Amino acid sequence: MVRATAANAQIRAFAITARETVEYARRVHDLSPVVTAALGRLMTGGVMMGSMLKGESDLLTLQVKGAGPVHGLTVTADAAGNVKGYADCPQAMMPPNGMGKLDVGGVIGAGTLTVIKDMGLKEPYSSTIALTTGEIGDDLTYYFAASEQIPSSVALGVLMEKDNTVKQAGGFVIQLMPFTGEEVISSLEEKLTHMSPITTLLEEGNTPEQILEKVLGDLDMEVNDTMPVRFRCSCSRERVEKVLISLGKKELQNLIDEGQGAELNCHFCNKNYGFTTQELRQLLSSRQF
Numbered sequence: 338m339v340r341a342t343a344a345n346a347q348i349r350a351f352a353i354t355a356r357e358t359v360e361y362a363r364r365v366h367d368l369s370p371v372v373t374a375a376l377g378r379l380m381t382g383g384v385m386m387g388s389m390l391k392g393e394s395d396l397l398t399l400q401v402k403g404a405g406p407v408h409g410l411t412v413t414a415d416a417a418g419n420v421k422g423y424a425d426c427p428q429a430m431m432p433p434n435g436m437g438k439l440d441v442g443g444v445i446g447a448g449t450l451t452v453i454k455d456m457g458l459k460e461p462y463s464s465t466i467a468l469t470t471g472e473i474g475d476d477l478t479y480y481f482a483a484s485e486q487i488p489s490s491v492a493l494g495v496l497m498e499k500d501n502t503v504k505q506a507g508g509f510v511i512q513l514m515p516f517t518g519e520e521v522i523s524s525l526e527e528k529l530t531h532m533s534p535i536t537t538l539l540e541e542g543n544t545p546e547q548i549l550e551k552v553l554g555d556l557d558m559e560v561n562d563t564m565p566v567r568f569r570c571s572c573s574r575e576r577v578e579k580v581l582i583s584l585g586k587k588e589l590q591n592l593i594d595e596g597q598g599a600e601l602n603c604h605f606c607n608k609n610y611g612f613t614t615q616e617l618r619q620l621l622s623s624r625q626f
Contacts, residue, residue, distance in 0.1 A: 338388060338418060339545040341560045343553040347517040348525065350553060351385040352509040352545035353566060358384075358420065359495060360503040361568040365607050366427045370497045372407055374439040377495035378473035379412045380422045381508045384566050386477075387414025390454070398453040403471060405446025406431060413605070419569040421605040439497070442471035450476050452484065474508065481512065488513040490529050494536035505539035509548055521556065528552050570606035577601050577610040581620055589621050 338353040359377035362368065368376060379399055387397045393416060401410040406429035412422035434440040448468050455461040464484040469475050474493040481489035493508035511529070513522065529552065532538075538548050549558060580601060581589065592599050592614075599612045612620075 338385065338566050339549060339560055339563050340388060341546075341549050341553070341558055343556040343558040344517070344521045345557070347514050347521050348511060348553065348556065349514065350509065350511045350549050350558070351388065352507070352548045353381055353385055354505075354507040354539065354545055355381050355384070355566055356503050356506045358566050358568045359506040362422060363501075363503055365568075366423060368424060368427045369430055370501050371431045371439045371441060371444045372424045372427055372429050373497065373501075373503060374495040375401075375407060375441045375444055375473065376410050376412070376422050376424050377503065377506045378441065378493040378508070379410050380414075380420050380568075381493050381495075381506060382473060382477045382491060382510070383412040383414040383422070384418060384420040385508070385510050386452075387416055387420065388418065388564065390416040390456070392416065392456060394457060396455040398451075398455070400451040400453070401445060401448065401468070401471075401473075401476075402451075403445035403448030403468065405429070405444045405448075405471070407444045410445070411604070418564045418566045420566065421568055421570045423604045423607075439495075441473065445471035447471070450480060452480060477510075490525075492532075492535040494534065494539065496536045496540060505536055507539045507545070507548070508535055509545075509552070511552060524556065525552070568606075570603060570608070572603040572606060572608060572610075574610055577603075578620060581612065581617070582623070586621065589617060593617050593621065 341350045363373040383399045397414050399412045408425040410424050414420040429444055431440045431444040449465050450468055451465040453461050453463045466480050466483055469479045474491045477491040478489050481487045490511045496505040498504045596614055598614050601610045
């Protein structure tokens, strides 16, 4: 991921290539092609938005809820390029849209996008908007304008191979600062209007820097920094133990009495954590109650 400014900091921009990150999510969750495209776009947008956070421990969560077959998507990202996500119905299918493309808007359907920012305050910041198209990029563009009053252009794309692995994934976010001049705005709008689709730019082999150069090249673009992006889940056995303890003594005792142990699954990375009856007894006798 690349972060940049242009036109004397009147514009800030982000661009990303995320093929390996999205392919990892596809493989871990065994996603259908259209759900891979949907979750991949949300992860790509989420990790760029996560990099806008200020604090090391700040977290961003994007939740899409829709009437379509996938039902919902959840993505969490931090300021260091780490992102994770899952789909409620990973195998949801949808016929191609009228242009023969993966119908992301159709598989999501009418619904809402909720953005949650946990910045260590008493209450996380939360904002919910109605989805405009369900295509993710359009919806994040609308979110920035409606909830943060930041005129933005968000382009996200995932291209699949014939064997249903991820061929390309990436995108960009271009944002205008409050003091942006009309001349700069006009120049930017002209460039964005005539730009190739993001998947075309990725397929041509453009790097994040080159993608931004195509939009901002004549506006004195300056790359501020680059950072790696990865699918990373923070789950651990210790965290899962805390979940079991949070069930309370009575529920834990019921699991012990059943004599079959317990198995918990992490939604984000699909990892299973198994606990024997003896391990549950040890948890029950721990001082944490």
